[in-house]
Structures are given as structure tokens and as C-alpha cells.
Amino acid sequence: MTATTTAPEAPSTRPSGPHGNETSGGHPGGRGPRRKSPADVAQLREHPVPLRRIAALFTPHRTPLAIVIAIIVVSSLIGLATPFLTKHLIDDAIPQQNVHLLLLLVGGMLAVTVVSQALGVIQTWMSTKIGQQVMHGLRTDLFTHLQRLPLGFFTRTRGGEVQSRLTNDVNAMQGVVTNSATSVATNITTAVGTAAAMVVLSWRLSLLSLLVLPPAIWLTRRVARLRRSIQSRAQRALADMQTQIEESLSVSGVLLAKTVGSGPALSQRFRETSSELTELELQSQMAGRWRMGTMAIVFAAIPALIYLAAGLPATSGGMTIGTLVAFTALQAALFRPMLGVLNVGAEVVTSMALFSRVFEFLDLPVTIDDPDDPVRIAPRTARGEVTLTGVSFRYDGADRDALDAIDLALPAGGHVALVGATGSGKSTLAGLVSRLHDPTSGSVAIDGVDLRDLTLQNVADLVGVVSQETYLLHTTIRENLRYARPDATDAQIEAAAKAAQVHDLIEALPDGYDTLVGARGHRFSGGEQQRIALARTILRDPAVLVLDEATSALDNTTERAVQGALDEVSRGRTTLTIAHRLSTVQDSDLIVVLDHGRIVERGTHEELLAADGRYARLWNSQGTSAVSVVS
Structure with missing residues (x-):
């Protein structure tokens, strides 16, 4: 029987692959900046999502969102106080044996940690609660809408696709809301604040750090590009494995396998797919390893160059030991938020693609619906003509x-x-x-x-x-x-x-x-x-x-x-x-x-x-x- 509604040819939710989700590493062994997934880009091109529509989901939570953003900014700025406290500790309190100042500075360092952690707990609780409430509303709206779609939609659409939109995509959006969004805000605030603090401490050393940073970022992105093709193959293999499990281990699948004797063939096929995943995991781990080693050398060279610049009369500018230690601490902490900022584009595309996949189903027309002014026939008194x-x-x-x-x-x-x-x-x-x-x-x-x-x-x-x-x-x-x-x-x-x-x-x-x-x-x-x-x-x-x-x-x-x-x-x-x-x-x-x-x-x-x-x-x-x- 021909269906009445054409289901969208939307891409299925992509498995995370053998690596799980990519994250930006804060050291040379990290995975580096994420790249925009071609599938996400294609999804947004076919079904664009206006930002105002996403913003509308969060409108009822304006006040708690503002509080979360404020906490992120305050927490990031408070964290920058530690290098400056360290500077005065080394330059003033310890050389002068000033016990009162020493206690104040040490107490300040402990207070920064306590306050930062307390703010982090509050921020996590609030952002998770907001995300869960938004996803709860979206999940129930999608389920209700799917119930109202015509039968033809379900005859054309794979059951796994519907389940994927309702569970995997919505759950992934929860991660975007509670983790990615707050991570982007934190990284931007931290990167900007750290760069400003470095300039305050020493503009000469800041310039040196910024000159060395681009090649490190370039190397990281080369590694990310190298791994992209391997990850795509791994995702396809994992999707194939999931299909094998779903088809072979259902009641009907097991019954069919037993009656036609296909169990050994299915086991062999599963073994081959699993072996392919193992090989792809190995390739991914080794991909660009020498480039990562090169980057490790670059980042090891940065502190050495800073110490060299600080020790030369022409470039030191009368820099104190405390300033040097504080600057080195800031510089070491800059790379992670910088990569986080570089990931903003990929994070936005990924999150928008998730919203697009869910909205695509929500936008399907309900062709059979209740009338605006319904008539009622009491079932117990109905004649049934x-x-x-x-x-x-x-x-x-x-x-x-x-x-x-x-x-x-x-x-x-x-x-x-x-x-x-x-x-x-x-x-x-x-x-x-x-x-x-x-x-x-x-x-x-x-x-x-x-x-x-x-x-x-x-x-x-x-x-x-x-x-x-x-x-x-x-x-x-x-x-x-x-x-x-x-x-x-x-x-x-x-x-x-x-x-x-x-x-x-x-x-x-x-x-x-x-x-x-x-x-x-x-x-x-x-x-x-x-x-x-x-x-x-x-x-x-x-x-x-x-x-x-x-x-x-x-x-x-x-x-x-x-x-x-x-x-x-x-x-x-x-x-x-x-x-x-x-x-x-x-x-x-x-x-x-x-x-x-x-x-x-x-x-x-x-x-x-x-x-x-x-x-x-x-x-x-x-x-x-x-x-x-x-x-």
C-alpha cells in the first residue's frame, strides 16, 4: 500500500565511532580542533534552522540562563587571579619574609579555588537543569507530534530513524546545551581574559607566545583532517555493526537465522566488522603521531624561549621572577581555551544540525487532525450507521x-x-x-x-x-x-x-x-x-x-x-x-x-x-x- 506522506531523507544520527566524541585537547596529545562534519553541513543546507527558533526554546529560562552566563564570566575572571597572587608571593611576600602578606596571598589562592569550585557546582546544576527542561519539552513535543503523523509516514520511514531522532538526537542536544554551550562561553571568556592578563604582565613575551601559537594550531588542524576520513569509515562500520545487531538479535531475526542456518555466516560477518573497527581504531590512534610529536617539541620550546627572552637584557625589560612564573603559568593555560574557541564553528554546526534533524520531524504536516469545533458522538449511545x-x-x-x-x-x-x-x-x-x-x-x-x-x-x-x-x-x-x-x-x-x-x-x-x-x-x-x-x-x-x-x-x-x-x-x-x-x-x-x-x-x-x-x-x-x- 502506497504511503500518504513522504518521510524526509534525513541522515541518521551518526555513531560516535570508536573514539567517542572528539574533544579539544589541551596538550600535544589531544585530538585538536574539530572540523565541521559534511553530514551536518548537508543537513543544515537541506533543512536550515533559524536561530530565533532555537532561542525560543530557551525564552522561558531567560533568568537562570543569565545567571549561568554571569557565573561563567565571574568564575573565569576569578581563576585569573591565581597567577597574580603567585607573582606577589614570589616577588614580595617570600623575599621580604612578610608573614601577614604571605598569609593573605596563600589564603587568597585557597579562596580562589574554593569560590571557583563552588561556582562550578552551581553552574553545572543550573545549566543541567535548564538543558533537561528544554530537552524534556522538546522530547515530549516530538513524541506527541509523531503520534499525530499519518500512517504513510511510518510506512516510508525506518523505525530506527524515528527512534534515533527521539532518543539519540535529543540526548545529544542535551550534551550541546549543558556541555558545549557552557564550554564555548567558558573558553571564550578564559582565552580573552588570559590573553589580556599576559599582555598586562609583559607585552613582549605575549607577542612571542602569539607568534609561536599559529604553527601549533596549524599542526593540530592537519592531524584533525588526517583523522577525518578514518573516523568516517569507522562510523560507517559501527553503523553496520549496529544494524547487524538489531536485525540478527531480534526475535524475528533469531528465528530466521535458526530456520535457515545462517548463524555461522552472521557470526563471521560480525567478526569481520568488529575486526575492521579494531584496525580503524589503531589507524586513528597512530594517524599523525609524528606531527603530534613535532607539536610537543614546539610547546616545550615556548617556555624555553620565554625564559631566554626574560634572561636577555635587551628583552627582559626588568622582569621579576614572580612575573616570569606568573606569565609562564598563564601561557601554559592559554592553549586549551584557544583550541576551544577554534572549535566554536564546529560546535555550532553540530548543535544546529541536531536541532535541524529534530525540527525536520516537528515540521512534518499533520494531515489528519482534530477539528477546531468538534462534534461528539457518545460511544454508548451511538447507533453505528x-x-x-x-x-x-x-x-x-x-x-x-x-x-x-x-x-x-x-x-x-x-x-x-x-x-x-x-x-x-x-x-x-x-x-x-x-x-x-x-x-x-x-x-x-x-x-x-x-x-x-x-x-x-x-x-x-x-x-x-x-x-x-x-x-x-x-x-x-x-x-x-x-x-x-x-x-x-x-x-x-x-x-x-x-x-x-x-x-x-x-x-x-x-x-x-x-x-x-x-x-x-x-x-x-x-x-x-x-x-x-x-x-x-x-x-x-x-x-x-x-x-x-x-x-x-x-x-x-x-x-x-x-x-x-x-x-x-x-x-x-x-x-x-x-x-x-x-x-x-x-x-x-x-x-x-x-x-x-x-x-x-x-x-x-x-x-x-x-x-x-x-x-x-x-x-x-x-x-x-x-x-x-x-x-
Whole structure:
């Protein structure tokens, strides 16, 4: 079935690779400045994000954000006091044996550390709280929005992609908000403050340091470029490994591997991927090692040159020992924030790309939504009369209508069956009745009210659907049933199970209704899963019941058991049955034959056989199987 909405071709969240996230190193062995990821740049080019939209997320937190920024600035400036205290300690307090000054300076150094650490704790708590609150709002908004997207979105989009946006991307954004943003602010403040303090102490030595810094940065960036291609390959290998794990170790994957004997081949493939990752990790660690060694020599030379300049009469300018020690301490601490400042561009692109990926899903249109002024039909008093008037429907991108000019009435309490070849439009029509889609033209109404005038919740209360593909949650039978009606009592749950003819089976289990169904219900047979799903629908007590080939995947014996439950449940409800086996619907009040989206025949079983048309040919083609099913 063609989907109604085209999912965005957005890149999946990139794995961190064997190295984890790159960080700027504060010494020659560090990884150096990050480079902008081509995938991030491409993402932003395809789906740009206005800064004001990101700023709007933080608007409710303006005051705590201002406090965090102030703490960062104050903490960075306080940290710069230590070299100056050290200068006076060496130049004044110790040579003069001034105990009072010595105690003040030592106390000041301890106070700087205590205050800085205290401010750091407060800043971490506040920034983390802000980040968590913003991400909580974004995560819940995204989840709610995804729930409202049309079914076609999920048929076109990989489940892992949706999960990745909702978990990995949002979690990564949390790191951006609480770590990267504060790191950028801290690095900028520290770098500027440190450079200013160095100039205050000695402009000559500051010039010397700044002249030596560019080649060190150049070397670091060369190493980063060298590692980029290796990391890209490692990320692809890691993504391949994750796919292998997801596909091979799911219930369905393990079942397939065991039945076709592909376990050894899967193990070999996994071994090869793991070996590739190991080799790439080794290459990455060794990449540019000699350049890093060269940079280590450069940084070892900087203090030596400073001491040389301070010792020469022409360049010392009367520099004291305390000034020299303080300046050296500042210079040693400058490289890390400088690299942090250089990383700002990459950090911004990375964070913007994360927001872009999340906003891309948030911006997908909700084509089926609640009306502004909804009408309500009380489920317990609804008659359940369904009317389709002039209904046509075409999937996005299709070259013809899936349904064309459908006029059909399902009388309250009546049983109407839809039959026809594969692709004739049966499931599409059923999807319109349950409002999984809205008609391109025409209307679908319950008790005379257009479904588009009802809330989606009201439609779900009125229309129950049992499909061929049952979906059971990995929890107990009781919770699976209660999923449809959270306030249901145990007595109501058991009554629904009895109606679905599955109560005795459940009671015979050691844990009864508290039995864990297992992943996707694989613990139970197809017929048992179908009856549990039927009981879940019954628990909602819908006025209209849609049975979308609910027994087509079952064997004859199981089908008779499930069909008996369906017949019992359908009594007194308006029922629309889609059937492949015609013998299961021969007692319907009305049988409608669809062909290429049009109604070509309608009538009772006897009338359609007498007409000797398409239905009669379908019946005759199933004659042998039909007799065996009925007998």
C-alpha cells in the first residue's frame, strides 16, 4: 500500500565511532580542533534552522540562563587571579619574609579555588537543569507530534530513524546545551581574559607566545583532517555493526537465522566488522603521531624561549621572577581555551544540525487532525450507521485513485463484507472508516456526522479495528488488554476475554492473566494472538467493528475458532469485514465486490452467485478450499 506522506531523507544520527566524541585537547596529545562534519553541513543546507527558533526554546529560562552566563564570566575572571597572587608571593611576600602578606596571598589562592569550585557546582546544576527542561519539552513535543503523523509516514520511514531522532538526537542536544554551550562561553571568556592578563604582565613575551601559537594550531588542524576520513569509515562500520545487531538479535531475526542456518555466516560477518573497527581504531590512534610529536617539541620550546627572552637584557625589560612564573603559568593555560574557541564553528554546526534533524520531524504536516469545533458522538449511545458518499482517495505520488466514487451504506448493526482481488482497495476503504486516511473527495460519516468533524479520540472510541497483523506489547496479557482501556477492571478484562473465546486458554496458564506474552507475542500461536487482540478491541466496546482480513493468515482449524469468536463479537455491532476466503463472509447481510477501487457488484451471497459475475468466479476459484472451511 502506497504511503500518504513522504518521510524526509534525513541522515541518521551518526555513531560516535570508536573514539567517542572528539574533544579539544589541551596538550600535544589531544585530538585538536574539530572540523565541521559534511553530514551536518548537508543537513543544515537541506533543512536550515533559524536561530530565533532555537532561542525560543530557551525564552522561558531567560533568568537562570543569565545567571549561568554571569557565573561563567565571574568564575573565569576569578581563576585569573591565581597567577597574580603567585607573582606577589614570589616577588614580595617570600623575599621580604612578610608573614601577614604571605598569609593573605596563600589564603587568597585557597579562596580562589574554593569560590571557583563552588561556582562550578552551581553552574553545572543550573545549566543541567535548564538543558533537561528544554530537552524534556522538546522530547515530549516530538513524541506527541509523531503520534499525530499519518500512517504513510511510518510506512516510508525506518523505525530506527524515528527512534534515533527521539532518543539519540535529543540526548545529544542535551550534551550541546549543558556541555558545549557552557564550554564555548567558558573558553571564550578564559582565552580573552588570559590573553589580556599576559599582555598586562609583559607585552613582549605575549607577542612571542602569539607568534609561536599559529604553527601549533596549524599542526593540530592537519592531524584533525588526517583523522577525518578514518573516523568516517569507522562510523560507517559501527553503523553496520549496529544494524547487524538489531536485525540478527531480534526475535524475528533469531528465528530466521535458526530456520535457515545462517548463524555461522552472521557470526563471521560480525567478526569481520568488529575486526575492521579494531584496525580503524589503531589507524586513528597512530594517524599523525609524528606531527603530534613535532607539536610537543614546539610547546616545550615556548617556555624555553620565554625564559631566554626574560634572561636577555635587551628583552627582559626588568622582569621579576614572580612575573616570569606568573606569565609562564598563564601561557601554559592559554592553549586549551584557544583550541576551544577554534572549535566554536564546529560546535555550532553540530548543535544546529541536531536541532535541524529534530525540527525536520516537528515540521512534518499533520494531515489528519482534530477539528477546531468538534462534534461528539457518545460511544454508548451511538447507533453505528456508517455512510460513504462519493468517496475517492489517492495516495501521494500515485498516478490513479485507490478508490473511485464509492457510495456505500452500512446499516446500524448490519454486517457488510468487502471482497476482491489484491490491490482492489479493500484495506484502503477500511482505513477510511477508521480514519487512518481522509478521503480525497466525498465523505465518510458515522450516524450522519462526517468523521472529520469528530476528534480522533472519538473516532477511536466508535470504531474498533482487528487486522491480520496483531501487535502485542512485551508485557503481561492483562496489561496488553488494558492498553485499549486503561481504566478497565479485572472483571471487564475477563468478560472481554470470554467474548473473544480466549479466557479458558489464559486461565490454564500458570500465571493466568499475568503471563508475559514475550516480544511481539511470539510466545503464543497466531490464533491465540488474534483472539487476545480481539479481546483488546472488545474491551473498548466500539459501535463499529472493522475486521481487516483478521483470519487470512490462520490455518483452517484455528480460523474456525477465531471466526466463532468474531461472529459472537460482531452480533449487534455494525461490522465491516474484509475477507480473502469468501466462505467466512457468505452469511453477511451485504457483500460488496471491489475491483480497481470501484464497486462492481453488491448483494447477498445467493444473489451474487445467481448473477454469475465476478463474485461467482471468485467463489468458484475457491470452491475446494471453501467447502473444506465450511465443513
